[in-house]
Amino acid sequence: MYNEEKFAAVEDNFIHIHGALLTDLGRIVDGEKHVFFESFPRFARILSKHTEIEDRLFFPALEKRAPGATRIVDLPHQEIEDHLAKLLIWSRGIDYPGQCQVRERLMCFERELEAHLLEERRVVMPAMMEHFSAAELWALDGRIMEFCSPEFMQEMMPWWFIHMDLAGRVAVAQNMLGGVDPDFVPVLCQWISDGLDTEAWLELLARVPALAQGPTRVEVQVAF
Ligand SMILES: [Fe+2]
Numbered sequence: 001m002y003n004e005e006k007f008a009a010v011e012d013n014f015i016h017i018h019g020a021l022l023t024d025l026g027r028i029v030d031g032e033k034h035v036f037f038e039s040f041p042r043f044a045r046i047l048s049k050h051t052e053i054e055d056r057l058f059f060p061a062l063e064k065r066a067p068g069a070t071r072i073v074d075l076p077h078q079e080i081e082d083h084l085a086k087l088l089i090w091s092r093g094i095d096y097p098g099q100c101q102v103r104e105r106l107m108c109f110e111r112e113l114e115a116h117l118l119e120e121r122r123v124v125m126p127a128m129m130e131h132f133s134a135a136e137l138w139a140l141d142g143r144i145m146e147f148c149s150p151e152f153m154q155e156m157m158p159w160w161f162i163h164m165d166l167a168g169r170v171a172v173a174q175n176m177l178g179g180v181d182p183d184f185v186p187v188l189c190q191w192i193s194d195g196l197d198t199e200a201w202l203e204l205l206a207r208v209p210a211l212a213q214g215p216t217r218v219e220v221q222v223a224f
C-alpha cells in the first residue's frame, strides 16, 4: 500500500539521483569531445559512489529481509563498472579511439544504465518500501554520508542540484536538511547553492525556506 512517508524516504535515491545521472550522461553523449574529457571523470566518480552505496548499504539490508530481492542488479552493477573502467581510461586520453567509437560505447552504456535504473525503480524501490518502516528507511538514508568524504560531498552536492529538476531539488533538499546535524546545515546550504544560478536558487528557496539558514542568507535577504 502506498505510504507517503516511505515514498519520500526512497524517492531521492531511486528517482531524483537516477534522473540526474541520466541527464548528465545524456549531455555527455550529445556533447563534443571536450565535454567527454571534462565531464566524464566526475560522472564516473558519482555513479560509482551511487553503486557502492547501493551495494554496501541499501541492498545488503534489503537482502536480510527479503533474500533475492536485489538479485537483478548484480550483473548490471558489474557491467556498469566495466563500462566505466574502459570509458575512464579513454577520458584520460589513454588509448583514445576517436570520438566516433567513444560515442558508440557511450550510447551502449547509456541504454544499459537506463534499463538498470528502471529495473531498480520498478523492482527494488517497492521492495524497500514493503520491507522497511519509514523510520528504518530514514535511518538508512541518514547513513549515506558515512560513505562519502567531505571533499566528495562538496563535489557531488552541486552536481546533484545542477542536474535535477525543481521537484527533485525540493525533495532532496528537504530530506537532507532533515537528516544532517544542525551544525552542518550552513555548509550543506552552501554546497546546494554552489550548483545553482541565482534564479534557480531563489526558486528553490521559495519552496524550501529552511535553506536560508546557510551562509548565503544575507545575499538572499538582499535579493528579496
Ligand atoms: Fe544500481
Ligand SMILES: [Fe+2]
Pocket (backbone or CB within 6 Å): 013, 014, 018, 050, 054, 117, 120
Ligand atoms: Fe541506483
